Amino acid sequence: MTIDEHQMKPIQEVVQALGDVSRALVPYEGDPWQRPIIPVTVTEGAGSGEVLVDMSEEWDYPDWVERETWDALDRDVFEHSDLPAASSRAAGIDALAWYVSFHYTGGGPWGIFIPVSSLGYCENRIFRGLRATRAGKWHLAYDALLAHEQMHFAVDYASAQWEVLLHAPSWAGLHERMRVDSVPYLQVEEQLANAFMLQCSSSWKPKSFDRALRESVAKEPPGYRDALSVTDRDSFEHVAAEVVKIYIGLHAVERGLNVTASVYDLAALLPARTGMTQCPVHIIHDEDRMGLPRSAVQLITRICNIRESERFHRRYQSLDRTVQRSWSAMKERLSAGVPRSARLEKMKGLPGDVFSVRIGDNFRVHLQPDGREGWEAMDIGSHKEMGHG
Amino acid sequence: MNSTDSDKKAAPALHRVQIVVKRWANCVQDGSGWLIDPAHLVAVNRALDGCIRFIESRTIPTLRPHERFISKATCGDERWLFDVNRVPIEADWPIAAGVMDAITVGIRGSRFQKVFGRELVSAWQALKEQWEAIIREAQSRLGDRFHATDFPRAQDLGGYFIAWGEYSQTQEIGSHKLLGRFSIFEPPEPPPPPPPDMFEVFKTTKKHIELGEQRRAGHITEQEYIDRVGKLFEN
Numbered sequence: 001m002t003i004d005e006h007q008m009k010p011i012q013e014v015v016q017a018l019g020d021v022s023r024a025l026v027p028y029e030g031d032p033w034q035r036p037i038i039p040v041t042v043t044e045g046a047g048s049g050e051v052l053v054d055m056s057e058e059w060d061y062p063d064w065v066e067r068e069t070w071d072a073l074d075r076d077v078f079e080h081s082d083l084p085a086a087s088s089r090a091a092g093i094d095a096l097a098w099y100v101s102f103h104y105t106g107g108g109p110w111g112i113f114i115p116v117s118s119l120g121y122c123e124n125r126i127f128r129g130l131r132a133t134r135a136g137k138w139h140l141a142y143d144a145l146l147a148h149e150q151m152h153f154a155v156d157y158a159s160a161q162w163e164v165l166l167h168a169p170s171w172a173g174l175h176e177r178m179r180v181d182s183v184p185y186l187q188v189e190e191q192l193a194n195a196f197m198l199q200c201s202s203s204w205k206p207k208s209f210d211r212a213l214r215e216s217v218a219k220e221p222p223g224y225r226d227a228l229s230v231t232d233r234d235s236f237e238h239v240a241a242e243v244v245k246i247y248i249g250l251h252a253v254e255r256g257l258n259v260t261a262s263v264y265d266l267a268a269l270l271p272a273r274t275g276m277t278q279c280p281v282h283i284i285h286d287e288d289r290m291g292l293p294r295s296a297v298q299l300i301t302r303i304c305n306i307r308e309s310e311r312f313h314r315r316y317q318s319l320d321r322t323v324q325r326s327w328s329a330m331k332e333r334l335s336a337g338v339p340r341s342a343r344l345e346k347m348k349g350l351p352g353d354v355f356s357v358r359i360g361d362n363f364r365v366h367l368q369p370d371g372r373e374g375w376e377a378m379d380i381g382s383h384k385e386m387g388h389g
Numbered sequence: 390m391n392s393t394d395s396d397k398k399a400a401p402a403l404h405r406v407q408i409v410v411k412r413w414a415n416c417v418q419d420g421s422g423w424l425i426d427p428a429h430l431v432a433v434n435r436a437l438d439g440c441i442r443f444i445e446s447r448t449i450p451t452l453r454p455h456e457r458f459i460s461k462a463t464c465g466d467e468r469w470l471f472d473v474n475r476v477p478i479e480a481d482w483p484i485a486a487g488v489m490d491a492i493t494v495g496i497r498g499s500r501f502q503k504v505f506g507r508e509l510v511s512a513w514q515a516l517k518e519q520w521e522a523i524i525r526e527a528q529s530r531l532g533d534r535f536h537a538t539d540f541p542r543a544q545d546l547g548g549y550f551i552a553w554g555e556y557s558q559t560q561e562i563g564s565h566k567l568l569g570r571f572s573i574f575e576p577p578e579p580p581p582p583p584p585p586d587m588f589e590v591f592k593t594t595k596k597h598i599e600l601g602e603q604r605r606a607g608h609i610t611e612q613e614y615i616d617r618v619g620k621l622f623e624n
Contacts, residue, residue, distance in 0.1 A: 023571060085417055173571030183452045222454075238442050249449030253401050253460050254564050254573050260447045260463070 003268070005275040010103050011110075014157070018103065024169040028104035039153045052344045053119070053138040054298040054353070061120070062291035069289045073121050078219050092190055092224035093197070093217075096121060097145040099152035099279075103160070103171045111280035112149040114142065116297055117289040126216045130208050140201075140209055142299075146281065147200040151193035155280035158269040159247045168251035185221025188246060190318070192239045194227030199236070240267035277337060300344065300355070303334040303367065307375035312365075312377045319363075319380065326360045327380065345389075354378070356386065364388055400565040400574035402461040405451070406470065409442055410439040412437060413549040429519055432512035433550055440552045444469055450556070457554070461561055473555045517543040596621055 009017075018024040076095035096118035102110045122141030123134060130137070159171045178186070194217055201210045218225055230239050244266040245259060252259040259266060271278070283299050308316070316324065333339050334357070347354040347366065357365045362384040366379045379386065415423050415430060447467060448457035464470060472478055521543045541549065565572035588611050597618060604614040 169571050170575070173568055176571065177567070178452060181452050186452075187454065188450060189453065238446070242445060246450045246452075250403075250458065250564050250568055251571075253403065253449070253458075254568070256401075258460070258463065260449065260460075 003270065004272045005277065008157070008271055008275045008278060011157075011278060014160050014164075015102055018160055021163050021167055022168055023172055024163050025103055025105045026172045026175070028100070028106050032105065045090055045204075047285050052298075052300040052338065052346070052355070053135040053142070054300070054346050055135055055138070057134050059134075059292060065120075065290050066124075069117060070121055070124055073118075074125065078221070079258050082168055088368070091185060092220040093145065093194065094185070094190070099149045099156070101156050101171065103156065109280075109282060111282055111283045112146065112153065113284055114145055115286045115289075116286040116299065117286045118145060120292075127209060128211055130212060132206075134211070137209075140204060144197050144213060147197040148193045150271055150273075150276040150279060151196040152189070154270045154276055155189055155192070155243055155247070157255045157271050157275075157278075158244055158267075162244070162248040162252075166251050166255055166257070168248070168255070170248045170251045173251065174247050184222065186243070186246065187226070188239060189243050190223040191226045191230060192236070192243050194224050195230045195239065196353055198227055198231050202231070222374070237267050238272055241265075241382075242314040244269070298353075300338065302337050302358075303344075303375050306331055306334070306367070306376045306377050307370070307374060309379075312380055315380050323360060323363050323380075326363070327365065330357065330359055330365075398574070400563040400572060402561040402563060403458045403567070404461055404464060404556040404558075404561055405448075406448055406457040406459050406556045407473075408441065408455045408457065408552065408554055410437070410441060410552045411549055413546070424523070425516065425519055429512070429516050433516055437550050437552060440469075444552060444554055458567075459554070459556065464556070464558075467554070469552070470554045470556060473557045476555075477551070477553055517546060520546060593621060 016023070062201065073095060075091060095112040095277050097112060099112050100108075100110045103109060119138040119141045122144070123137040127140070132140075156171070162168075167247045172187075177183075198210075198214060198217065201213050205208045214228060217227055230236055248266075249259055281301060285294060287294055287297055316327070330342065334342065338344050341358070343356075343358040345356050347356050350366075353369055355367050357367060359365055359380070362383050364381065364383055365377055366386060367375050367377050370376050412434070413425075413430065415425055415427060445457070447469075448459045451458055459467070461471070514594075522543075524537060524540060524543075528537065548578075563574070565574040600609070600614055600617055600621070603609045604611065609617070
């Protein structure tokens with residue numbers, strides 16, 4: 001993968017370019033919020049890959065959740081798509097989160113959709129019995145689901161680049177072929193997406209979580225489970241090239257381009273991990289499926305509309321210019337998506353919901369949600385001054 | 390290329406290719422263990438996987454596992470490709486994309502070339518020696534009860550680590566047939582209308598006869614008969 005976020009075009013421009021390719025954009029007939037049956041509220045997330053889960057360890061799931069939610073999801077994740085003709089129902093890990101392409105028209109939302117109940121499912125099924133806090137398990141579950149779906153975005157993006165290059169509606173063409181041939185999902189693309197997820201999870205600590213995820217992948221339907229053998233670099237790149245080829249191969253042949261010649265690095269147009277953050281993430285709040293009230297779980301994916309308190313302002317004025325500039329830059333990044341470098345954490349022992357963000361090597365900012373989709377920066381100071389030991 | 394130009398040319402022809410893989414089945418028949426120490430097979434099997442990937446890299450995937458497309462124009466360049474009616478024989482092994490090929494000539498210019506190095510040559514040699522030792526040991530242990538002809542010779546092991554592609558030279562398919570309205574070439578001829586449903590024909594004939602009988606019996610007038618028959622055949 002060679003395209004980083006600086007080389008990538010904004011998706012709006014990509015879609016605009018696709019508008020010049022006949023039949024490249026298609027009307028969306030599904031419902032991007034498809035899994036939950038109940039009306040849900042949505043948190044607009046970010047593709048930064050960081051999410052802070054704030055929830056009580058004391059909560060117990062009601063008895064009916066096992067039967068009505070986890071068991072039902074088990075069937076979707078592990079069983080359904082062994083029957084290839086079994087409609088377009090999501091399978092494997094895509095039953096827990098899904099990606100809606102920007103190739104769809106109609107002004108509806110595109111991007112990655114992650115229901116909160118899927119994080120609970122991973123805690124109770126994939127990571128069951130492992131030693132970690134509930135929030136920790138949810139965090140890893142989010143990372144895993146996000147990584148898988150981000151690869152679908154990467155493929156979508158690479159396909160769009162080739163479409164503009166070849167002036168060929170390859171994405172729509174492939175999905176039409178799949179529909180006609182009753183192919184519910186692209187095995188090789190799911191293999192790639194799961195392999196990417198496993199590449200990401202290989203750095204998890206403790207290792208038992210990575211092992212648990214691999215065991216779960218091994219039980220998923222064909223394609224998904226084949227990811228286990230292609231996580232090394234050479235195999236991964238081969239599968240990535242296969243995916244790109246299945247999208248664009250026939251169109252390239254029509255245009256006299258021999259994409260099977262080794263001079264083409266077909267996977268080169270796949271965005272790198274940093275570029276994947278261009279994909280929006282939508283968190284679906286379906287806590288009801290787990291018998292949890294909305295207030296039980298807080299997922300923070302971005303921090304916008306930050307208002308600085310008087311105390312903050314006073315202390316900010318006394319700080320070095322470098323720190324001041326760092327805070328301005330961090331504010332901008334927080335509104336796009338919480339970056340890993342922010343080390344966002346909830347402060348223990350302080351009244352109310354106070355969160356801490358790291359600025360540079362030695363400074364911290366304390367923030368509090370204002371209850372109106374905004375945040376208040378309460379205080380700023382050195383690591384020690386802010387009570388971080 | 391604009392669509393007007395392309396319409397004048399024929400859509401490129403492709404062939405469907407089935408990838409065939411022969412791999413050494415290492416299990417003892419009763420499932421109690423291995424014939425050959427699996428450690429000896431690692432390098433050779435890895436090379437075979439590399440051969441399969443090489444074939445994949447030279448073709449376009451279809452929506453079905455192990456099935457590929459290859460442009461008719463490039464078929465002649467692919468040594469691993471055989472007509473479906475000509476399964477590779479022993480003499481073909483070195484030219485099919487099998488381990489033998491990997492050892493003898495390598496697959497130049499592919500990223501998998503590195504697995505076909507000296508390590509593979511020695512692994513292949515060790516594998517053959519181990520197989521010869523197994524045969525010798527069985528011969529001395531079982532004496533007349535052992536029939537060496539029931540087992541492959543060491544020099545024939547190449548046939549158990551081999552992959553190739555099969556296609557039918559007589560069956561080609563235009564890209565526009567696969568891509569339909571997404572092709573830049575003219576769409577294929579629409580299929581002929583389906584033949585009439587025989588049961589429907591029988592029903593109509595039966596109804597026609599019934600109407601004739603009703604007219605003869607005086608239950609309907611001549612005009613009613615004409616109208617109803619007209620309506621019957623209109624439908």
